[in-house]
Amino acid sequence: MSPAEVVVALVVVAAGACVQGAAGFGQSIVAAPLLLLIDERLVPGPLLVAAMAITGLTVWRERRHVDLGGFRWAFTGRIPGMIVGALALAALSSRGLGVTLAVIVLGAVAVSTLGVTVRRTPATSIAAGFASGFGATTTSIGGPPMALLYQDASGPSLRGTLAGFFAVGNLLSMVTLTVVGELGSWELFTGLLFVPAVFAGFRLSVLVTPVLDRGYTRPVVLTVSVAGALGVLLRALS
Structure with missing residues (x-):
C-alpha cells in the first residue's frame, strides 16, 4: 500500500471503530467495503484484529451492563450458525445467500419500524445468535440480527x-x-497497525454515546442495520 492508502485505511478503521463503539456494532459495515477497495488483503484478517481491539475496549467500558444470560444463549446459537453458514457457502451461491440475508434483515427492520419488537428469551437469543453466525460466515456482516434483538435495551446494555x-x-x-492459513504474520502486523486508529475511533465514540443514550440508540441500530443489508444486497447483485 502507498502512504496515502495507509492514511485512508486508518481513517476508515477509525470511523468504523467510532460507529461500533457508539452503536455496539457496525465496524465491518462501515470499514469492510472501503478497505476492500484499498487492498483486498485487508479483509478479513487485519480487520478482525482491529475488531478485537474495539470489542475489547467496548466490553470493558460497559462491563457492568453486559446481559450475561442473553450472551450465553446467543453464543449457543452462533456456533451452529457458523457451521451451517460454512456448509451453505460450499453448497450454494454467495449471491443467493447474500440476497436472502439482506431481505431477512430488511424485513426485520420494517417490522421494527411498525413498533413490533421481539422479546428476548432463550429461544430468540439462540435464533439471533444463529443468524449472526450464519451472516458473519457467509457475508462478513453478523451484527444486525443481534442488534435488532437488543434494539430496545439501554445503550450500555446493547453495547x-x-x-x-x-x-x-x-x-x-x-x-x-x-x-x-488466511491469518499470517502480514495480516497480524497490519491489523496491529490499525490499533491506534481503533483507539482514536473509540475515544470519539465516548463523545457520541451520551447523545445516543438519550433515546437515539434504536434509530441508529435500525439505520446501521439497513445500511449493512443494502451493502450486502448490492454486493450480491453486482
Whole structure:
C-alpha cells in the first residue's frame, strides 16, 4: 500500500471503530467495503484484529451492563450458525445467500419500524445468535440480527452485550483463519497497525454515546442495520 492508502485505511478503521463503539456494532459495515477497495488483503484478517481491539475496549467500558444470560444463549446459537453458514457457502451461491440475508434483515427492520419488537428469551437469543453466525460466515456482516434483538435495551446494555458476543466470535474466526492459513504474520502486523486508529475511533465514540443514550440508540441500530443489508444486497447483485 502507498502512504496515502495507509492514511485512508486508518481513517476508515477509525470511523468504523467510532460507529461500533457508539452503536455496539457496525465496524465491518462501515470499514469492510472501503478497505476492500484499498487492498483486498485487508479483509478479513487485519480487520478482525482491529475488531478485537474495539470489542475489547467496548466490553470493558460497559462491563457492568453486559446481559450475561442473553450472551450465553446467543453464543449457543452462533456456533451452529457458523457451521451451517460454512456448509451453505460450499453448497450454494454467495449471491443467493447474500440476497436472502439482506431481505431477512430488511424485513426485520420494517417490522421494527411498525413498533413490533421481539422479546428476548432463550429461544430468540439462540435464533439471533444463529443468524449472526450464519451472516458473519457467509457475508462478513453478523451484527444486525443481534442488534435488532437488543434494539430496545439501554445503550450500555446493547453495547456491552454485543461487544462481548462479537469479541468471542471474532476470536474464533481468527483461530479458524489461522488454521486455514488466511491469518499470517502480514495480516497480524497490519491489523496491529490499525490499533491506534481503533483507539482514536473509540475515544470519539465516548463523545457520541451520551447523545445516543438519550433515546437515539434504536434509530441508529435500525439505520446501521439497513445500511449493512443494502451493502450486502448490492454486493450480491453486482
